[in-house]
Amino acid sequence: MLYVVIIFLWTAILLYLLMGGADFGAGIVELFTSEKNLNRTRKTMYRAIGPIWEANHMWLIIAIVILFVGFPDIYTTMSVHLHIPLLIMLLGIIARGTAFTFRHYDAVVDDMQHIYNRIFVYSSFITPLFLGIIAASAVSGQINPNASTFEEAYIASWLNWFSVAVGFFTVSICGFLAAVYIIGETDNDLDKRRFMQKARFMNIAAFACGALVFIAAHFEGIPLVDWVFGDIVGITAIAAATISLVVFWRLLNQGKTRILRILAGFQVSMILLTTTYRHFPNIVILKNGDYLSLLEHRGHDKTIEALAWALLLGSLFILPALGYLIYSFQKKASETVMH
């Protein structure tokens, strides 16, 4: 049963990265769109993410609930030492969610729209930035449980080159996912080519940020190279991602939207797999070398069992409904495109 819970946790994180990520990415793409194309970009993106955007963010809540029910030590350690980045991320979530809704549902269209747009775009950038920072800080041994000063305990735990680089890497991945996703949602050639261009740009940005992560890891003394390439699973995953990237660039020129989406999703999944597999089961590593492990620092057996059943039962309801939601709107969208 423990493994059921862990698989759900991992899947929730992955789906949040993919779907929530594409959602954040919509704002990031908007940030890098020139003034004259902004309106069209916004419209296309709204059509694509509108119906499911609320559901996208549920994955985060599921992940959090799994953590605090099943692995309370991990949840509370992160809550205490990463309080500040979590707070900033929360402010980002508040700002983004409300601005997105406000700009769509405001009955009067006027200057307020401009403000909503601004807030939406910047918070779409900041939120994944801090998500990346939080994740990186947890796994890279930055949290110091024996810290004696405020700076050591609550600032140094997350403000370092490595975490920040991972933050930017996360941002670029989100932008990449969104751009690829939206290619298939356009209804004309011009837009399609624009988003293909965006996807290329975001892919290169992700590459650059990825390089930065390795450089930062080197300077911070984090054995990232070993984590990533240290075992067969990591090497295979990275190799697969690289091959798929080559295929991806070829297909991008041909505009094969469905395969592109799958490939982009595959690459991001491989990145998550590599980084988590080597760490498993330790998701929080502390500065003093201690770690918090999914296997050792879990809740009581009865809790884990109940949680697993709740998750299984829940997915029985959720997955078909969610699938049907996505399917219906994809179908309807492609029908309207054809007309």
Next chain:
Amino acid sequence: MDDFIAARSQMALSLGFHIIFSCIGMVMPFFMAVSHYYWLKTRDITYKNITKAWSKGVAIFFATGAVSGTVLSFELGLLWPEFMKHAGPIFGMPFSLEGTAFFIEAIALGFFLYGWDRFNPWFHWFTGVIVGVSGLLSGILVVAANGWMNSPAGFDYVNGQYINIDPIKAMFNDAWFSQALHMSIAAFAATGFAVAGVHALMILKGKNILFHSKSFKIAAIFGTVAAVLQPLSGDISAKDVAQRQPAKLAAMEAHFKTEEKASLIIGGIPDEESQTVKYAIKIPGALSYLAHGDFNTEVTGLDKIPKENHPPVAITHYAFQIMVGMGMLMMLVSVLYFIGIWKKKKWLGTKWLLKLFVASTPLGFIAVEAGWTVTEVGRQPWIIYGVMRTADAVTPMPGIVYSFYLFTAVYLSLSVIVAFMLYRQIKMVGKLYDTPGHN
């Protein structure tokens, strides 16, 4: 302000903010389902317009409710790590089920908001009902978690260890039923009165009378029926509290001395120093009756409870009085409205009745906030009643005061924006929905 008080205030602020949106998110879908039903049955375009106008309002509230809820699930850890470390695995069951309910709600909302003219009309209608049902279910589940804090169950606490954990027993703790019942009815009463009040105001202003009269009627019926039931369920809650949390009951009633034939104290200013209540109306025996169903039974007063376990008496007492006062007012308005429906049809269109509803707009929400203050402040100094003290649960991180200020600023500005947007929605009703046949 010290960090502990700041953490408590931030928690109270976030919850007090969230509860408004969650009430609306739980209840409005039912109103919409009714008008949507009338539209499908009668093909009267006004009902379609009402459904659409309401659903836009709900989308705004839903998004704000969702983000404030997301914030809460982090805040539990950010502010109360020591609590969550032990409580998480015990009272987590409702939260994990709630995750499912939220998810279903969000999916159904996607279908509902974007599904006009895309699906079979009855399937579309049904998705709206699902939004309401799953919202209500998630409300009940979180309240069950809160019930556990009031009435811990499903574990043994031995030498500081939490053992023999049973999450199912924890979920069905002694408080869950009375609280969930009272909360669900409260959501209907508060939202019904708020929505009816707004539409009554528009009718009085002579704007889009047809549209607003029909909306008013739907909201008013839900609101008034709930408001009449609410004191009954409040009585169940009070008897329940008397059993499981005598200190809370004593604080609610400002009941300092344990006595038989205890009198009910209405109003007054409790003085914790001298253990007296000034300027209050006292009804002998009534408290014994309300708490235990018998005029002669003994009711535990604060004198039987160690001083260090006293909740703040004044706040709890005032909040309780406010809730009950609002409840009585709402019940009165409801009874007048029923008389109008059954006996005096001509009352219904009159200005004074509409004005009464306009004046009652905020009553339900004031009662909700007051009621939660009773529940939460009345539980102090415990975060898990009788097991863990709130002061022992707070985060070690200093500087929570600043985060409290920040959240206050954020929530204040959000409230202003939401109010402003709602105002614009209502103002646009004329433009968007006035011409018959337009949609």
